[in-house]
Amino acid sequence: MKSSQIVAGLIVVAAVVWIGSGLMSGDHPAKDTAASSKAAAEPAIFRVAVQTAVTEEHARRVILSGRTEADRRVSVVARTNGIIEQLPIRRGSVVKQGEELAVLSDEARKAQVEQAKARLEQRRAELKARLRLIETGNLPALQKPVLEAELSAAEAGFAQAEAERDRNVIRAPFDGVVNVLQVREGQALQVGSVIAEVVALQPMLAVVEIAERDLGGVKVGDPAHAVFANGGSAEGRVRFVSAVASPETRTYRVDIELDTKGAVIPDGITCEVTLTLAQIQAASVPRSALVFSAQGELGLRTVDDAGTVGFASVKLAEDGLERVWVTGLPGAAQVIVQGQDFVAEGQKVQAVAAVSSAKARQVAPSGSAAVN
Known part of the structure; x- marks a missing residue:
């Protein structure tokens, strides 16, 4: 019994010593927790890819669907x-x-x-x-x-x-x-x-309807290019721009006189007409760079010299498959083209030059835009 009591006493003493050692060093976990909280309070700096968008003179093009129409038709x-x-x-x-x-x-x-x-x-x-x-x-x-x-x-x-x-x-x-x-x-x-009924096939017109927002960029004599549904094409020039809108569509009729070079083009065939509008100040940016603000405005996120994210409201001047022309940028701006969806206005970021789309990678899960 004495030996068992001695063993039990030793176990109790060992347990007390082990617990005491933990209490004596209890300030270290508190320090580690504070450091972790401080690190969490300081968010990681995002890396975003930027491109310089420069405003320049740009001749807009608009593609409209229309039809051919004989210039003269008499009963x-x-x-x-x-x-x-x-x-x-x-x-x-x-x-x-x-x-x-x-x-x-x-x-x-x-x-x-x-x-x-x-x-x-x-x-x-x-x-x-x-x-x-x-x-x-x-x-x-x-x-x-x-x-x-x-x-x-x-x-x-x-x-x-x-x-x-x-x-x-x-x-x-x-x-x-x-x-x-x-x-x-x-x-x-x-x-x-x-x-x-006699129909004159020369000259042949291409008739399109243009929206009121683009009406100011079209004038008589402007060049145009028409592609027909049967595979043919022809150059032409604007001959007439209506001053009265259609009451149903609120669009304006535009007649293009086509130079068919003697070829016979049927009346009423569907065609796609490309009009070159008056030049405006616009910048070319990747389509993927466009974002919406919290207020629902279309625009681009930019980065200033101090690395602060900003937002520039823009309007589409010409649409394209990969790039678009926009108005509203102030001269030259550093536009975020990768990582723009993961940052907000006023946030500090690290801006690096964008690489080609073939080498660009998706945004990393940690929140930084990976750029080679």
């Missing part, structure tokens, strides 16, 4: 009554200006011309004979104006008869294609009856 109508005796055209016929489209029945028009011609010759002969009598004093001089008026009336009647005779021949008003043919040979027509 040819009958100018007199008659029956179609000749119809040398059909739908799709290519015609030249002045070419016959249809010939109507005579309806005694040639006889009326001969009658008017005979009356005119009679009046001329009468005037010639009576002028001699007036000169010899056998007729009063007051009859001369009456005779001259009768001659003028006969000349007008002859001209009218000839014009009526010529109305039975319907001619093409310009070079083009017969798009619609609404009559057949032997059909009776009245004045104003539609015979055919």
Whole structure:
């Protein structure tokens, strides 16, 4: 029993000594905890990649979807009554200006011309004979104006008869294609009856609608490039800019006269038109650098000389696949292109020059943007 008591006493003494040693050195964990808290209170400095964005003169380009439209489209109508005796055209016929489209029945028009011609010759002969009598004093001089008026009336009647005779021949008003043919040979027509629709394929227009925000950058004479749905393309220039907006879309019509170099472009085909607008002050930045502020404004995060993050509100001037042109940057600015989503305005960062996108890595989990 004495030996067991001695062993127990030794165990108690050892336990007391071990606990006492821990209490004596208890100030070290407190120091370590304070150091850890202090380190946690001081956030790590983020590393971000920046590029210098310089504002410069930039000719904006805008791509619009549109359609081709013939410059001239006319419905040819009958100018007199008659029956179609000749119809040398059909739908799709290519015609030249002045070419016959249809010939109507005579309806005694040639006889009326001969009658008017005979009356005119009679009046001329009468005037010639009576002028001699007036000169010899056998007729009063007051009859001369009456005779001259009768001659003028006969000349007008002859001209009218000839014009009526010529109305039975319907001619093409310009070079083009017969798009619609609404009559057949032997059909009776009245004045104003539609015979055919003729469409001029030269010049051909590309018609687009432009938004009001871009209207100020377009003017007559500006260059344009059109690509058609059938694979063709053509250069052109702006010929007309509407001053009145469409009430439905609030856009403005723009007509581009195309230089087709003799190629035939169908009317109404879909096309994509690139317009070069007036030059503005803008800067080119990567598309991925664009962010939204807490207020929902589109912009870029920047870094000043002191390493402080700032925010510049910008507007898109021209969109692209990888880079965009923006306005609103103050001259030259260091724009954050990597790590911009992990920093906030007023934060201190370490800015390093950005590398090419092929070498750039994703932002590290520790919160610093990894840059090679």
